[in-house]
Amino acid sequence: xxxxxxxxxxxxxxxxxxxxxxxxxxxxxxxxxxxxxxxxxxxxxxxxxxxxxxxxxxxxxxxxxxxxxxxxxxxxxxxxxxxxxxxxxxxxxxxxxxxxxxxxxxxxxxxxxxxxxxxxxxxxxxxxxxxxxxxxxxxxxxxxxxxxxxxxxxxxxxxxxxxxxxxxxxxxxxxxxxxxxxxxxxxxxxxxxxxxxxxxxxxxxxxxxxxxxxxxxxxxxxxxxxxxxxxxxxxxxxxxxxxxxxxxxxxxxxxxxxxxxxxxxxxxxxxxxxxxxxxxxxxxxxxxxxxxxxxxxxxxxxxxxxxxxxxxxxxx
Numbered sequence: 604x605x606x607x608x609x610x611x612x613x614x615x616x617x618x619x620x621x622x623x624x625x626x627x628x629x630x631x632x633x634x635x636x637x638x639x640x641x642x643x644x645x646x647x648x649x650x651x652x653x654x655x656x657x658x659x660x661x662x663x664x665x666x667x668x669x670x671x672x673x674x675x676x677x678x679x680x681x682x683x684x685x686x687x688x689x690x691x692x693x694x695x696x697x698x699x700x701x702x703x704x705x706x707x708x709x710x711x712x713x714x715x716x717x718x719x720x721x722x723x724x725x726x727x728x729x730x731x732x733x734x735x736x737x738x739x740x741x742x743x744x745x746x747x748x749x750x751x752x753x754x755x756x757x758x759x760x761x762x763x764x765x766x767x768x769x770x771x772x773x774x775x776x777x778x779x780x781x782x783x784x785x786x787x788x789x790x791x792x793x794x795x796x797x798x799x800x801x802x803x804x805x806x807x808x809x810x811x812x813x814x815x816x817x818x819x820x821x822x823x824x825x826x827x828x829x830x831x832x833x834x835x836x837x838x839x840x841x842x843x844x845x846x847x848x849x850x851x852x853x854x855x856x857x858x859x860x861x862x863x864x865x866x867x868x869x870x871x872x873x874x875x876x877x878x879x880x881x882x883x884x885x886x887x888x889x890x891x892x893x894x895x896x897x898x899x900x901x902x903x904x905x906x907x908x909x910x911x912x913x914x915x916x917x918x919x
Contacts, residue, residue: 631668642874742833748848749838759812837882
């Protein structure tokens with residue numbers, strides 16, 4: 604049951620008393636984090652307001668750094684965005700000397716080095732053996748309009764393996780479309796179905812091509828499971844190309860009724876870019892015919908998988 608607030612949950616700070624250049628740095632940074640977390644999950648401000656029981660005005664004040672939210676409000680936002688409260692406030696990871704030493708080691712490293720560190724830690728703390736079929740499951744990630752369904756079907760047909768759209772599995776498990784799960788039960792329920800659907804697909808299929816929902820990468824547990832059990836490919840496209848393809852499909856979700864749809868789309872892409880970048884491989888589908896995109900994707904994927912297989916054998 605969603606909590607609602609009868610009292611004003613966010614104290615408004617008049618712009619006249621706090622010029623933009625003099626706003627509290629902590630509140631400004633926190634507002635930016637909330638906006639980034641919301642963008643990663645593809646949620647409009649209106650959707651977050653409905654989920655939390657807050658008004659759009661209060662959220663706008665919070666995200667712009669001029670609203671001083673209560674702890675209860677911040678907890679409600681963190682719950683809705685499915686992240687620790689510390690991530691909203693600012694996780695300093697200063698709870699112990701070991702944390703500080705780890706932070707010092709990672710400070711300033713590039714993305715490639717951080718990825719190697721993450722993989723090493725994942726292997727060190729893994730509670731289950733490495734999935735021997737990880738490279739036999741090809742998971743396509745990216746925003747709607749990148750070509751996951753179209754290219755995925757073509758790839759599955761050539762590889763002679765099942766093609767699985769995770770959204771369809773979610774619908775089968777829930778007994779209703781994902782959009783209805785969101786409207787009837789909220790984002791938290793949808794995330795649970797999404798995780799269950801991925802577990803079911805991994806359990807059932809040793810070989811498959813999987814098209815994943817665009818927002819799956821925003822849920823750390825589900826995305827880590829995808830990375831552990833599938834060879835992931837980020838299908839990229841420009842914001843304009845994404846929008847053109849979505850409009851051609853006659854589907855503007857989750858941006859329908861929003862006059863700033865393109866701005867929302869760009870924010871989502873920016874917010875998720877680092878997460879999508881954790882994929883094993885990236886492929887840009889922009890300004891390519893369907894035939895060219897498929898042939899290039901197929902050939903690059905085959906080369907990457909062959910190289911990784913050879914590397915694995917060399918390590919063994």
